[in-house]
Amino acid sequence: MPATTQDGDHAIENRPAPQTSKTMKAVRFHGKEDLRFEDIPEPTCGPGQVKVKPAWCGICGSDLHEYMGGPSLCPESKPHPITGETVPLTFGHEFAGVIEEVGEGVSERFRVGTRVVVAPIIYDGDCGACQDGLVNCCWKNGFVGLSGWGGGLSEHLVVPEYTLYNCPDNVPLDVAALVEPLAVGWHAVNSSPFKRTDTALVLGGGPIGLSVIQALRARGCAQIIVSEVSGMRKEFAKDFGAHVVLDPTKDDIIARCLELTNKKGVDVTFDAAGVQPGLDQAVNSLKARGTHVNIAIWEKRCSLWPNDLVFKERRYLGVATYVKADFQEVIDALSDGRLDMAHKMITKRIAMDQVREEGFLTLINDKENQVKILVEGSGEK
Template sequence: MSEMNAVRFHGQKDIRLDKIPVPSVKPGQVKIAPKFCGICGSDLHEYLGGANLIPQQGHPHPITGETLPLTLGHEFSGIVEEIGPGVEHIRPGDRVCVQPIIYDDSCRACKRGLVNCCDKNGFVGLSGWGGGLSEHMVVPASCVKPLPDNISLEVGALIEPLAVGWHAVDISPYKDGDAALVLGGGPIGLAVVQALVGKGCKNIIVSEVSGKRREFAKQFGAHHVIDPVKSDMVEEVEKLTNDEGADVAFDAAGVQIAVDTAFKAIKARGTLVNIAVWEKRATLNMNDVTFRERRYLGIATYSLGDFEAVIKAISSGAMKPEGMITKVIKLDRVAEEGFKALIEDKENQVKILVDVGAGI
């Protein structure tokens, strides 16, 4: 049996470049050679403190049946190598990206089309079915999204995090003319900024403590940036919204102080949208919510159609995410040059891509 290289998670701060069997294709599946794969914040959380999302020995994922060690990588693009019987919308040689949600298609949420809210949900690259940090991988054909000729494979690897931002804006009550506040200028906060730009927002305000990330926010279309350490964020937002407050805010920071101030920075009947995955329990001042009839809305990744919407926005020029790529490394340098950079030099990094196709 032929073997391939794959970066696999074995445990906390333990990822290895392993030799594993090349997977074979079954009916309804597609075999892909990953070319570029982004390192996500969730990958970093698993590396530093996991396994959390990744299923551990004795507790296999309910859909994949797999446990660690697992191949990492859920933000990736690649080339179709082989298709199984019954696959019609793509062909070998096509350039594609992968929507990595794993869902059972039978729970109450899935029956409503809300596959991102599946009772048993998981992700390619975190729950099994291989991952983008490998030389070959196989997924169901429904996960595979063709890329137009004017979207590079490098940008194709950005579509997954951009889809998170797009989904957050899409299901929020944002409408034309609204002022939007974004908390956090990391990759997901910047994805929200670009989604707002793609939807024509004319007043995007970003609150971020890092000067470099405030620069990135401006680069990607934010109209105003605030340093919440040096300025009173609530006062600044009021100044920028004619003393009304933001119509909608997006929390991509996941820290308590951001939530506390965000509720005061949005107007009556405004909405705070939570995108962040919290490491510990948050608290809410319910009177800040109740007496001004504010709303708190959670979003989970992306849903059906969001990948296609982002692909269309990039292809049309409404979104221009190329500048998100701040570093490109090889497959055998993921720990040393990928995770290490995100830990020690995070304010200068937005998205680190692994050039899987370059070999080792």
């Protein structure tokens, strides 16, 4: 029997959408360095489901890792335990769009023409983590656009109601497509012991690092220090709210953090880089009883000397994506102006048939000048 999740008063069956004889365009991941813009069957709506026409979709670092290294997050030989799908899969998990069809049993909050943001986490609703409300830690978790159920790089897709959030009228749909990466940074700050009076060190000035900076700025962080090598991303970090930007190839990060905190060390560090030298610097920049927050997905095992934690009673905290409340809080912060710099993350806009050359290859070969490339869909703008 298919797994179900609870969404308000509705039990929603986690099952793939049925398909029709109609076809649509989609960007499909077939394997390492194999991305195709092709025709696939168009899905139809079932009970508890909503059909969405994407307006804008971002290209994520996770997409790049799959493309360059081959299927890792994407199921390959073994079907995903919830979606039942394997590659080839439609890419795109950072997107916003417009509802074009509503299935039976969907609440009245969602109607044809409603502007929505999609939270792409797929979860079973039954494991211990889900029972505790930690759907981001689901034992079988996956993502729309990486694990099945279509993706934002398509003309249409069908998702369960529980993935949808209303997009306020004053938030453009291109900015709404940034909610997913912004929610990652927001969740990291929410999960940490951060206080407004704290000094925070952020490792990395890419999309997630910039999301952390914006989340800290929105909460009035007293001092934000950023460690970043790229010249352009240093400028982005300053523009987005960092008080001090350091270069780990030139600056002694530990010494500078001690200098900037009256020899105490920083209160909290956020690792959005996932490299060994950065981890070493971050942990040893912490004050006694400070907290290191790991956001990065590491490509290989790292080493950590436990004594660096033990003798200063420091804490190491792992955080995974976001929970439901984070998504809504980010949408609210975009609407009320606390995340007023978010639109500057968009550095390029492309058409769906340009995704490989102008999107993926640009992010690989011109990383210095790019933060977030958005792909234009066919939905209302």
